[in-house]
Amino acid sequence: MAQAQILSKNQQMVFQIIEKAKGPLKAYSILYDVQKKGIKAPLQVYRALDKLLELGKIHKIESRNAFVACKNSNCEITKATAFSICEKCEKVTEINNSKLTNYLSNFQDTTGMKYSKYNLEFFGLCKKCK
Amino acid sequence: MAQAQILSKNQQMVFQIIEKAKGPLKAYSILYDVQKKGIKAPLQVYRALDKLLELGKIHKIESRNAFVACKNSNCEITKATAFSICEKCEKVTEINNSKLTNYLSNFQDTTGMKYSKYNLEFFGLCKKCK
DNA sequence: AACGGCTTGTTATAATATAACATTTATTAA
């Protein structure tokens, strides 16, 4: 049985902040928070973020340079991510739709490229902002 | 008949450089190029980029903070973009697949969000790097 | 000519991210 990944001190601190947040967090706003707890420099945050991304515990919203906790249970590796983003309130939701995942994971283009990963971001207005 | 959008001087300069390039260009590498031709400051480049994005003449590769010319004829508005990105040589290809476009344009998630736009980035190894 | 809209020019600065190097802690393997 695979043991749950144990996070280091800094990784834990950064992860907990992202997990508790209601929306995507930016690296420097995370830094601001963890400065109360001993982390002093951007690099310490970025290193933790890198590791958490690698583990699939968090995802990066590329269009926003911001980070969210993964909401899919047992997400271990980040290789197929999809998000909806409200352009007004900036609410971000991770899309967990097996048909979509299937469709994209099996997508082949004409260039003969072998895909190992994708990231999809939908933009629009959420229910409230519509 | 809709007249072709006329670009301003700076917009043209920036567009031509992106169009001629073999791959995605970063803002500051564009700046370096156009400095020979009179543009001096980052903001002048970013303003041109913003306008070109708005017109759909170029797209931004979000995961790379880089810009490519749109390869689809008559692309006027950017609302449905898909790219394949080689993680080794960084070659980027715009995917123009009507089935994919259809599938994603009509995708509905369970949150009731109304989408107006999406961006999809596939990652992997291209034919050469595989 | 006067107005309005867009584009430009310019300086400064904000926001995001990594380089380089020294040290410490944890894990593995003899």
Add this chain to the structure above:
DNA sequence: TTAATAAATGTTATATTATAACAAGCCGTT
């Protein structure tokens, strides 16, 4: 257990990406 190795940390400095704020110019319309 101890030496070797790998992973994480701490720290200073700096690179890279992007925007704020304000002044001025260009161009079509009225």
